[in-house]
Amino acid sequence: MLKYCLLFCLLLAGSNLVNGKRIAKLTAKRLEKISKSGSVFDSRVINGIDATVGLAPYQISLQSTFGEHMCGGAIVDEHYILTAAHCVYGYNPLYLKVVTGTILWQEPGAKYDVEEFWVHCNYNTPDYHNDIAIIRVTQPIVFNEYTKPVILPDVPLANASKVLLTGWGSTVLFGDTPDVLQQATLTYIDYPSCQEEMGGDDDNGVGHICTLTDEGVGACHGDSGGPLAIDGVLVGLVNWGMPCAIGYPDSFASVHFYRDWIRRTMAESSCKSCHCYASNYD
Numbered sequence: 001m002l003k004y005c006l007l008f009c010l011l012l013a014g015s016n017l018v019n020g021k022r023i024a025k026l027t028a029k030r031l032e033k034i035s036k037s038g039s040v041f042d043s044r045v046i047n048g049i050d051a052t053v054g055l056a057p058y059q060i061s062l063q064s065t066f067g068e069h070m071c072g073g074a075i076v077d078e079h080y081i082l083t084a085a086h087c088v089y090g091y092n093p094l095y096l097k098v099v100t101g102t103i104l105w106q107e108p109g110a111k112y113d114v115e116e117f118w119v120h121c122n123y124n125t126p127d128y129h130n131d132i133a134i135i136r137v138t139q140p141i142v143f144n145e146y147t148k149p150v151i152l153p154d155v156p157l158a159n160a161s162k163v164l165l166t167g168w169g170s171t172v173l174f175g176d177t178p179d180v181l182q183q184a185t186l187t188y189i190d191y192p193s194c195q196e197e198m199g200g201d202d203d204n205g206v207g208h209i210c211t212l213t214d215e216g217v218g219a220c221h222g223d224s225g226g227p228l229a230i231d232g233v234l235v236g237l238v239n240w241g242m243p244c245a246i247g248y249p250d251s252f253a254s255v256h257f258y259r260d261w262i263r264r265t266m267a268e269s270s271c272k273s274c275h276c277y278a279s280n281y282d
């Protein structure tokens with residue numbers, strides 16, 4: 001058990017995951033940008049608010065067999081979950097559980113075993129890009145008032161849209177996982193505006209969408225893989241960010257950008273060899 005935990009903890013450290021949020025490296029360019037942008041983002045605070053029951057019925061907690069919360073994700077239909085690739089890459093599906101229908105990750109509405117997952121073929125090529133994965137559970141997910149699928153977007157997000165981020169992400173850097181699901185309302189900014197804020201960061205591409213934080217609302221609440229949504233439509237999955245509240249937009253996988261990959265992967269899931277990174281565990 002201890003050995004297992006050590007391995008797990010090392011894996012987390014090795015992939016720059018801090019309580020399920022992937023923290024980008026502080027390059028010289030980013031440090032320079034952050035030091036200049038301070039005033040724009042000074043209003044960011046870490047504390048957010050508890051989500052109300054049923055606010056995000058598509059939210060899942062991806063957990064280990066020991067019941068540790070690892071990442072967030074969103075229910076697409078009764079068999080499939082979307083999350084970030086770095087949440088599942090390299091794991092044995094037997095080790096993963098999907099918890100649905102709750103705002104308390106330790107009190108599952110239901111718990112499902114993972115049959116298989118598929119990671120995008122160009123995951124992390126280049127660094128931090130194409131960080132998206134699909135999980136298939138072994139039993140159909142039972143829908144109810146607290147457990148419902150998202151809708152996939154047909155059109156790209158309108159600039160400056162208000163979007164809802166939910167997750168059990170740490171509310172402070174290196175802090176504990178909060179018991180109650182957290183929510184934050186963020187503002188989507190288009191790619192050119194985001195690149196301007198980020199100083200042309202190579203780790204942010206057209207497959208990403210970015211958000212700025214509203215005054216007085218936390219930016220640290222999204223777990224990796226967790227959903228960014230607008231009226232039940234899933235628009236983003238938490239990909240990476242800088243350590244919280246130091247003045248840098250957060251970066252999400254754009255669900256609209258990857259919608260064809262999502263539909264194709266789900267349709268062809270019975271064909272293992274059609275995909276680059278199924279888990280390949282027997």
Ligand SMILES: *[C@@H]1O[C@H](CO)[C@@H](O)[C@H](O)[C@H]1NC(C)=O
Pocket residue numbers: 159160189190193
């Ligand atoms: C998008 O929204 C941001 C933030 O409100 C703004 O700064 C930017 O100019 C907008 N872009 C366009 C093309 O309107």
